[in-house]
Amino acid sequence: MKKYIIILMTLVIITLGGIFMKEQHDKKTAAQEAKKEELYSLAKKRMTDFIKTNYNDIKRIDFTNDYEVNPMGGISINGYLNGDKDKKIWGIYDKANDEVGSFIVDAKEKPECEDKVCEY
Incomplete structure (x- = not known):
């Protein structure tokens, strides 16, 4: 009887440990996704500024x-x-560096921005 109680307690501890680890993993994944979304929003804003400054x-x-x-x-x-x-x-x-590095834009550049990238 004592052997069954030890086996049952071991299974309960392993299960609770697994649930805890899964929760920690989910929190970490959610934080990474939120960070990616924030970076994407910033990249869209900077790319918009870059394009409107350098293209007609x-x-x-x-x-x-x-x-x-x-x-x-x-x-x-x-x-x-x-x-x-x-x-x-x-x-x-x-x-x-807070800048748009490589880019391809299918539009006509402004005359003052043809030789160099204008500040944005």
Whole structure:
């Protein structure tokens, strides 16, 4: 009888430990997702500022939700301009330097921003 009680107590402890570990994992995952969403919002804002400063005739910028955070902390974002899905944009926002590093924008640059990237 004593052997069964020890086995039952061991199973209860293992189960409770597993539940606790699962809860901790879920909290960590939720915190990481919230951090990614915050980074994505910041990247959209900086990319919008960059595009409106450096390119002509930008009325609207639509971003897709297929972003990717790279291991170095940058985030790759995609979208299109003025409601035209053929006028694509793509850029990598570097949070450490607070700038848009690499980018592709299907629009005409402003004359003063052709030779260099204008401050945004």
